Amino acid sequence: MRRPVRRVLAPLAFALFSSFLGSTAQSQILIGQSVGITGTVAATVAEADQGAQMLFDHVNAQGGIHGQKIELIRMDDQFDVKRTLDNAKTLIEQRNVLALFMTRGTPNTQELIPLLDQQGVALIGPSTGAIALSKPVQRHVYNVRATYQRETEKAVNLLTTVGVRDIAVVYANDSFGKDALIGAQRGLSAANLTAVAEVPADRISPDYASIIPQVAKAHAVIWVGSGTPVANGIKALRAAGSGAQ
16 A cells, blocks of 8 residues: 555645745755644644654755755644744744644634734745635635534534434633534524534643533534544543443
8 A cells, every 4th residue: 555655645745845946946945833742733734743753854865955855853842832833933034934734722823923924924834724714815825634623514424324422522622622512503593403512621731620511411422622632631521421422
């Protein structure tokens, strides 16, 4: 399977980055990334970054792009919005990166849009499906994933297709969670259902003692949040005796 995947991914990387090269004569293509290397999203960030680095290594081993090797400069923002913006300014203004790459977090990424427009720098493949990054079209943002609204709508559709009717929604109380909630509501409406509960949760430290009693009787819970808070939420659900999907 590895060879067909490489035939698809390597040209994709070439297309994404070579389109920004122009006539630059730099020996390396510097790509910047501000992301939560530590903090609540560190585990999933590490997985995604390992995959991306494998592709960059493959492209570089083939001679790079127009003979130039890709170098990814990573900075830890600990999933903090202000740190994301500060890091991006450093990467653009001091490290002179060609583009930014695979940010994590909806509010984090939204905060970058004015800077991208001001500096004329592209953001490629943000790890967020926020509708605000595609509607209206953001000229410097290159999305490569589905929107959160489509994902949560389809999740509800799948659950109702297999007969699940009692569905609760827990969502991070920020632009990310509220965005995804719209898709879940749309899916429920299409099935003539209302949620057992719609519960906002702190994006970093949810109050599980308050949340779990509201959703424990649901047959399924759509929990919109980052890795660690959601994983701990599932543990809290199980500890309360819930067998919800």
